[in-house]
Amino acid sequence: MSRVNVGDAAPALSLEGTRGPVDIATLAGRRVIVYFFPKAFSPVCTDQVCSYRDELPAITAADAVVYGVSPDPVDELSRFADQFDLGHALLSDPDATTAKRWGAWGPKTVNGQAMVGLLRSTFVVGPDGTVESADYEVDGRADAAAQLAGLSAR
Template identity: 40%
Template structure:
């Protein structure tokens, strides 16, 4: 079950290839947290590039964008450099944070069921309250939709 709009965002502290990120340290400004399955796959790469291409616009709105996946800090660093990504990438190998947001669950591929990241995005207001949730994200146009929601806060 995903975190509901109007509820406090679950706290987290995660390593990135550029240091640690925590919800508490980012309080007081809008925060976009997006969960994605795997570095350097087609959909995940398009999503990360989409958010990175709008980095200046998110910054003008005072927002920070963090992508979270189970990949390691080293993989995140290579992914970020390879695609010139400007968003922070948090490493959640035990999917503890993904579970707390409801972004970890049963998926199906070619008839096989397995557990994994459910691509989803959360907009957290400056007060630490979830302002908007995008469950089961479709990548195309998503970063633009999120930016519009940030600007409407």
């Protein structure tokens, strides 16, 4: 699976989400954070999603929008978003087509078991549609703060 690199044009992303459909092509002129997380309601994923919720005012002040992408169905993501009072949309990628396109799908080890699945990854897409940051196998608990620091440095 090829990875997305800084300077690449952002891959296509058009998915259904907790706040309706999202197409990244319509967000030209905005900085967009796209993070991929494996499973709603799992401990690290919950920490990651909630950290983006907590940092959302600062992310918005930096003139950026944020979307979380998971293989979970929209109804599961909606329950997750409601339970944790999220202020940003979660997008459903049930067949992992988008994750594969972004290089966020591949071999990994979970609890000592080798498998293929979603790689916790985060990307920042600039207003011109190019990838400004591509981080793979991120620390879910520190991801939002790291991305916010990167936005502040731009």
